[in-house]
Structure formats: C-alpha cells, structure tokens
Amino acid sequence: MPNVVLVDKTASLDNAGAGRGLLRECRCRRPPGPGTEQLVRGRPFADLDLAELAAGFDGKFWPYVRILQAALPTLRKDGSVTFITAASARAAFPGTAGLAAINGALEAMVPPLAAELAPLRVNAVSPGGVDTPWWSRVPEAQRTAFFEGLAATTPVGRVGQAAEIGEAVYALAANGFVSGVVLDVTGGANLPMGR
Numbered sequence: 001m002p003n004v005v006l007v008d009k010t011a012s013l014d015n016a017g018a019g020r021g022l023l024r025e026c027r028c029r030r031p032p033g034p035g036t037e038q039l040v041r042g043r044p045f046a047d048l049d050l051a052e053l054a055a056g057f058d059g060k061f062w063p064y065v066r067i068l069q070a071a072l073p074t075l076r077k078d079g080s081v082t083f084i085t086a087a088s089a090r091a092a093f094p095g096t097a098g099l100a101a102i103n104g105a106l107e108a109m110v111p112p113l114a115a116e117l118a119p120l121r122v123n124a125v126s127p128g129g130v131d132t133p134w135w136s137r138v139p140e141a142q143r144t145a146f147f148e149g150l151a152a153t154t155p156v157g158r159v160g161q162a163a164e165i166g167e168a169v170y171a172l173a174a175n176g177f178v179s180g181v182v183l184d185v186t187g188g189a190n191l192p193m194g195r
C-alpha cells in the first residue's frame with residue numbers, strides 16, 4: 001500500500017515491523033499515564049504538573065515528529081501520512097490545556113507539512129471520546145458513568161469505537177486528493193450547539 005499511517009504504536013512503511021524499528025531508533029517511550037481523576041475531570045491549569053506535561057509531549061508529540069523525520073527518506077512521494085490527534089485540541093474543556101497543547105501542536109503542523117512535503121499527503125484524524133483500553137485505568141463504574149455523560153452531549157448519542165477511527169484513517173490514506181486536512185471523528189460532539 002502506498003500510504004504511510006503514523007499511529008502511536010507503529011509507523012508502518014510497508015509493515016508494522018518497520019514502524020517498530022523506527023520507534024526504537026527514535027527512542028520513543030510511552031510516559032506513565034494520567035491518574036483517574038485527571039482522566040475524567042482534567043486538571044486545573046494552576047495545578048498542571050509541568051514535568052507531566054513535558055512527559056505528555058515526549059509520549060505523543062515528539063514521537064510523531066521524530067518518526068516522520070526519520071521515515072521521510074523512504075516514504076513514497078505518492079503516499080500519505082496520517083496523524084492521530086484529539087478533539088481536545090480545539091474543544092475548550094476546562095482542565096485540558098495540556099492535552100490541547102500536545103494535540104494542537106500536531107494539528108498545527110498538518111497544513112504546512114502538506115504544503116512542504118507535497119506531493120506526499122499529510123492529514124490528521126481528530127477523535128472524540130472513543131472506548132479503547134486507554135480508559136481501562138478508570139474503574140469500570142466511573143468509566144461507564146463518564147461514557148454515558150459523553151454520549152449525552154454527543155449528537156450520535158454514544159462514544160466512538162476504535163474501528164471507526166481506523167475507518168477514518170483509511171479514508172484519508174486511500175483518497176489521493178485529500179491533503180492538509182484535520183478530520184473530526186467525534187460523532188458531532190465538537191459542534192457548536194449553543195451549549
């Protein structure tokens with residue numbers, strides 16, 4: 001497949017093994033995750049642990065940048081790159097300034113990279129709340145309540161599934177006429193609905 005999809009675990013060139021090799025070369029390590037309270041309520045900016053924020057950049061922003069730079073010499077010019085960002089980049093949820101900064105930094109890179117690296121295409125998928133193992137550190141009852149709250153404020157009435165994010169990534173990677181786009185895959189949760 002001529003496309004390159006950058007996700008957290010692999011930056012697949014033609015196969016996942018190549019991606020893992022790049023991760024090793026780039027010494028990208030996942031930082032310890034945030035605690036439950038921070039996951040479901042965010043963290044007030046006044047209490048934001050700057051070392052934790054830096055670790056968040058180390059775990060997401062820098063791996064994308066390092067991997068893309070390392071992969072550039074071997075990427076096909078008619079291929080594509082897709083970042084996975086997050087709706088928190090532009091959602092204005094109190095307590096998520098750090099998350100917004102990390103994902104917003106990646107989203108900001110998409111248009112200039114699409115112009116600079118052309119004809120290579122560069123896009124991003126920006127997910128809303130998705131039921132993945134990332135949330136498994138939140139106790140089940142609290143997680144269920146949190147997802148129900150998210151679903152209630154989401155036009156499609158539920159949180160997303162990982163496969164739906166994968167389908168969006170595939171759509172961007174497969175369409176040779178899409179570049180420089182950040183695609184919201186949020187079930188409509190990011191729409192300004194007058195709330």
Ligand SMILES: NC(=O)c1ccc[n+]([C@@H]2O[C@H](COP(=O)([O-])OP(=O)(O)OC[C@H]3O[C@@H](n4cnc5c(N)ncnc54)[C@H](OP(=O)(O)O)[C@@H]3O)[C@@H](O)[C@H]2O)c1
Nearest residue numbers: 008009028029030059084085086127128129130132133134
């Ligand atoms: N779930 C959501 O509600 C949501 C919402 C918006 C955006 N997102 C974004 O979607 C992406 C995927 O999240 P997810 O919910 O699928 O998380 P997840 O269930 O925790 O899965 C993340 C995967 O990425 C791997 N990974 C993460 N950082 C890595 C690193 N630095 N080096 C190597 N592997 C790394 C993990 O590998 P190991 O398990 O082997 O460590 C794991 O397989 C993230 O960028 C996240 O910010 C998620």
